[in-house]
Amino acid sequence: MVRMEYTGLPRIKHVRAFTVRGGGADYHDQGEGHWIDDHIATPMARYPEYRQSRQSFGINALGTLVVEIEAEDGTIGFAVTTGGEPACFLVERHLARFLEGRNPAEYEKIWDQMYFSTQYYGRKGLVVNAISGVDLALWDLLGKLRGEPVHALLGGAVRDELQFYATGSRPDLAKDMGFIGGKMPLHHGPAGGIEGLRKNIAELATMRERVGPDFWLMLDCWMALDVDYATRLALAANEHGLKWIEEAISPDDYWGYAALKRNVPRGMLVTTGEHEATRWGFRMLLEMDCCDILQPDVGWCGGMTELLKISALADAHGKLVVPHGSSVYSYHFVITRHNSPFAEFLMMHPASSEVVPMFHPQLIGEPVPVNGRLRASALDKPGFGVELNRDLPMHRPYAR
Numbered sequence: 001m002v003r004m005e006y007t008g009l010p011r012i013k014h015v016r017a018f019t020v021r022g023g024g025a026d027y028h029d030q031g032e033g034h035w036i037d038d039h040i041a042t043p044m045a046r047y048p049e050y051r052q053s054r055q056s057f058g059i060n061a062l063g064t065l066v067v068e069i070e071a072e073d074g075t076i077g078f079a080v081t082t083g084g085e086p087a088c089f090l091v092e093r094h095l096a097r098f099l100e101g102r103n104p105a106e107y108e109k110i111w112d113q114m115y116f117s118t119q120y121y122g123r124k125g126l127v128v129n130a131i132s133g134v135d136l137a138l139w140d141l142l143g144k145l146r147g148e149p150v151h152a153l154l155g156g157a158v159r160d161e162l163q164f165y166a167t168g169s170r171p172d173l174a175k176d177m178g179f180i181g182g183k184m185p186l187h188h189g190p191a192g193g194i195e196g197l198r199k200n201i202a203e204l205a206t207m208r209e210r211v212g213p214d215f216w217l218m219l220d221c222w223m224a225l226d227v228d229y230a231t232r233l234a235l236a237a238n239e240h241g242l243k244w245i246e247e248a249i250s251p252d253d254y255w256g257y258a259a260l261k262r263n264v265p266r267g268m269l270v271t272t273g274e275h276e277a278t279r280w281g282f283r284m285l286l287e288m289d290c291c292d293i294l295q296p297d298v299g300w301c302g303g304m305t306e307l308l309k310i311s312a313l314a315d316a317h318g319k320l321v322v323p324h325g326s327s328v329y330s331y332h333f334v335i336t337r338h339n340s341p342f343a344e345f346l347m348m349h350p351a352s353s354e355v356v357p358m359f360h361p362q363l364i365g366e367p368v369p370v371n372g373r374l375r376a377s378a379l380d381k382p383g384f385g386v387e388l389n390r391d392l393p394m395h396r397p398y399a400r
């Protein structure tokens, strides 16, 4: 038998970084009147001028980062995440050196060099968002070069379809659309006092009335609360069958999460992780028993290469990993892991009344759940199975 010498894949020739505005991966970057910017509780709500709108304090300050990786045969892999112009700088002026000229299959070594070369100023947040964007573009390129969907590169689907819960303002409509649950944004935090707490519970009670006793209802608290408020909210919400209380405390307060997890009523789940990063951050959440479900965002936690490590660690601890909604980037992962039994779908329609692609308008061919589900066969194109909408006004601020 002739032994084929392994020469690797076509080398990486160019890495390019662009920013683009208006929804997409920076999905908080929406127009007026969208549910996602309507008096949602945040840590900034202690300042009255920043209470009504998260855009007022800059939740959409960054915009989307688009990373493109072109191989020497002309194949292009890409990915989108949150990061905007500063992330473009990091990609073109720092990270690109670890990719250009390399074999795209060496994603472990590339990830290691991207992380440890930026560790002195990175480790979480924007820097790891940029690393995640590069890593996801690399996996897209790998899939396109090998003619395989990313889920096949990750070991293949363990189920025939994905099921989704919906995040938005109308769990009642989500139930009618076939989703398995509805997660609502919390509208009032400690700054709203007991009155605000009562309003939170009234909103939950109204939705429980509309959806009946069995449909999952969850509250997303977006880092806004302290342990005392979160505990009182959980105790009051229990009679309305709250399934989980999400990201109630600051991501840095591991001790607060551990206390909240001890305080909530038996059977109610504590979840967090969308603003956590790397295997080391998630190890802290696991070893300090902070939560029941880990929710890394694959576009923010370090990318697919890191999510694989986080997921295996969580699995060893018997914990679920339900990634924060990140469109196809999480779908290709969730369908391959038993400890990821369902996925999040963020309702990006302004009134949560219609299913629209999560990263609209940036991804051409972006699949959406039908009746709350997505067949594995809908994810069978190479890479992440989507193309970049090149009609959008993209800007490459640090072209080389």
Ligand SMILES: C[C@H](O)[C@H](O)[C@@H](O)[C@@H](O)C(=O)O
Binding pocket: 036, 040, 167, 184, 185, 186, 220, 222, 274, 324, 325, 344, 346
């Ligand atoms: C709905 C929440 O306030 C955030 O906007 C959402 O993006 C995130 O926390 C989520 O879990 O989807």
Ligand SMILES: [Mg+2]
Binding pocket: 220, 222, 246, 247, 274, 324
């Ligand atoms: Mg959340």
